[in-house]
Amino acid sequence: MVKAGNKAESLRGAVPLSHYFLRERVQPGDLVVDATCGNGFDTLLLAQLVGETGRVWAFDVQPRAIAATRELLEREGCRARVELVETGHERLAESVPPGVRAVAFNLGYLPGGDSTLITDPGNTVLALSQAAELLTPGGFITIALYTGHAGGPEEASAVEGWAALLHPGRFNVWRHRQLNRPDTAPYLVLVERIR
Amino acid sequence: MVKAGNKAESLRGAVPLSHYFLRERVQPGDLVVDATCGNGFDTLLLAQLVGETGRVWAFDVQPRAIAATRELLEREGCRARVELVETGHERLAESVPPGVRAVAFNLGYLPGGDSTLITDPGNTVLALSQAAELLTPGGFITIALYTGHAGGPEEASAVEGWAALLHPGRFNVWRHRQLNRPDTAPYLVLVERIR
Numbered sequence: 001m002v003k004a005g006n007k008a009e010s011l012r013g014a015v016p017l018s019h020y021f022l023r024e025r026v027q028p029g030d031l032v033v034d035a036t037c038g039n040g041f042d043t044l045l046l047a048q049l050v051g052e053t054g055r056v057w058a059f060d061v062q063p064r065a066i067a068a069t070r071e072l073l074e075r076e077g078c079r080a081r082v083e084l085v086e087t088g089h090e091r092l093a094e095s096v097p098p099g100v101r102a103v104a105f106n107l108g109y110l111p112g113g114d115s116t117l118i119t120d121p122g123n124t125v126l127a128l129s130q131a132a133e134l135l136t137p138g139g140f141i142t143i144a145l146y147t148g149h150a151g152g153p154e155e156a157s158a159v160e161g162w163a164a165l166l167h168p169g170r171f172n173v174w175r176h177r178q179l180n181r182p183d184t185a186p187y188l189v190l191v192e193r194i195r
Numbered sequence: 196m197v198k199a200g201n202k203a204e205s206l207r208g209a210v211p212l213s214h215y216f217l218r219e220r221v222q223p224g225d226l227v228v229d230a231t232c233g234n235g236f237d238t239l240l241l242a243q244l245v246g247e248t249g250r251v252w253a254f255d256v257q258p259r260a261i262a263a264t265r266e267l268l269e270r271e272g273c274r275a276r277v278e279l280v281e282t283g284h285e286r287l288a289e290s291v292p293p294g295v296r297a298v299a300f301n302l303g304y305l306p307g308g309d310s311t312l313i314t315d316p317g318n319t320v321l322a323l324s325q326a327a328e329l330l331t332p333g334g335f336i337t338i339a340l341y342t343g344h345a346g347g348p349e350e351a352s353a354v355e356g357w358a359a360l361l362h363p364g365r366f367n368v369w370r371h372r373q374l375n376r377p378d379t380a381p382y383l384v385l386v387e388r389i390r
Contacts (some may be wrong), residue, residue, distance in 0.1 A: 181360065
């Protein structure tokens, strides 16, 4: 079982860094979102962090991603606290109420799946805008970005363009890149709502 | 008094982000270093985080910085656990033993001091190299960088050049920049020793 709250994880990539922020800031009882559930690992971490009193909404447009996530959650005994939504994350605001502590985006394609089925930059930006408005003050969005596959650089550029326009009085926006890795290494954008 | 362990601080700049990592990872009993004590605020935070059983080494080449830090530590009752070293941080390894959890660098000039007395890029890189070798596995260096004053861009470039060459099998190296702020906004480099 993934150890929720393990602080010793090495910051060896964009996803471990996103987990670091999630573990530090998500509390039992929180409302959180996995905008791209993929194989369900982030959904599981979120479900463990919010506990039985919290709630997770997990989105994916691909039925096999939803099925893999459901199976993982059932195996780990966390299924009941997770709402699985088989639809694109650009419809996030239709299912999720305001007051959200954290929204995790892990972009690119489904690991082990069809690499031509990638997240669409326009839909991603729509989803991000909705997510930003649903955050509670102090809440945040993590966005793991991949530029090594076809369409990746365009998506990263759309996300950065959106993030750069967020008002600095309302949002802290950080881009985290690894200086001693190739330029194509996955990286992380963090958007924190101030008030 | 600065509230050690306060998790709610907004990530509104490079120094708050560095405090975030320090608060999360520094434990009572740890050995830590403030490589640029300045007015002593980071030294005080470190002293509070390591507690009575820990040890802090605080460096500054300017006597008035050492004096300001001493006064702050005395006022807050943390003086006994801090070694004040009035010398440039390029001589760090002469005073500090191996096994260090964290080393904080806050570059640029002394706030309220003479802005022409700036940290020297060559000395900074020497200090960073020594700091990296003194870290315990899982230990880390935070480096707040300023590019808005004369000499700032050269210093930042020297630090990034040093960091980019660290072996990815031994160190995780992150550069954290704010996407919705001017390019001259202070930013943070984080170096984590893996093993």
